[in-house]
């Protein structure tokens with residue numbers, strides 16, 4: 001019988017650094033034995049920006065338009081089986097949506113259909129250091145979700161350390177340890193770590209959780225380039241309820257280049273893409289005012 005495929009569940013709130021970690025693991029494949037890694041990505045929206053960033057060489061499947069924890073649980077078995085039978089990877093990393101509860105994904109992975117050929121290796125949670133420290137500004141449910149993502153982790157990657165100072169670092173360490181004492185904690189910038197995440201065998205989880213997070217997403221499609229200054233002005237007036245924006249845009253000043261745009265916790269990032277990508281923007285937030293955002297983006301597009 002073939003060896004079982006080991007499943008790593010990567011959780012972590014919106015924009016914390018999950019895809020950055022995946023990129024490190026795949027592109028720098030620092031593991032001596034070069035295991036074959038497949039990816040299952042879950043996105044809240046109907047458009048997956050991150051799979052476009054990953055490139056073509058890594059086997060991956062995606063679960064779009066919902067959350068494994070809410071309505072795609074049964075699809076996990078279908079997608080993991082497909083990856084296993086088509087590619088026979090040593091590992092499959094599941095990148096959960098930022099609003100997923102890791103235990104619900106764990107549950108989905110214990111489907112009897114899957115246990116024949118796969119086993120859960122560990123839950124790795126990424127924490128956005130600053131956002132975690134300031135989590136009191138979110139709703140009770142979101143705050144609890146952030147804490148439970150830490151509570152059930154076997155490995156906690158405390159990311160974005162460049163954005164906090166030493167006093168905040170000590171405070172954060174204390175807060176994380178009070179929630180989870182057994183996890184391996186690693187502080188990182190841009191999710192860069194030397195630790196062999198694949199080889200750490202986690203604990204069994206015996207809890208069952210159902211959490212409704214109330215976070216939704218929308219996708220906006222641009223027909224062409226937009227004005228960069230108007231875009232920056234739009235960004236600057238976004239309410240705190242907008243938790244994450246990402247996608248591809250073109251600016252009128254440089255129509256030939258597509259830009260990968262990322263916005264997490266108030267910080268925008270622009271990277272020029274070499275390939276032409278669909279000009280779509282995904283917006284995720286708590287109680288999004290979708291029509292208002294659509295109207296604002298229409299204005300950007302058509303003025």
Ligand SMILES: Nc1nc2c(ncn2[C@@H]2O[C@H](COP(=O)(O)OP(=O)(O)OP(=O)(O)O)[C@@H](O)[C@H]2O)c(=O)[nH]1
Nearest residue numbers: 014015016017018019020098160189190262264269
């Ligand atoms: N300053 C800083 N920015 C970071 C760091 N790690 C990631 N980022 C940026 O944060 C943004 C989100 O990073 P991702 O790796 O896409 O986060 P994610 O958890 O996959 O995000 P979603 O799955 O879309 O919720 C990107 O703009 C990254 O470049 C870090 O250590 N420091």
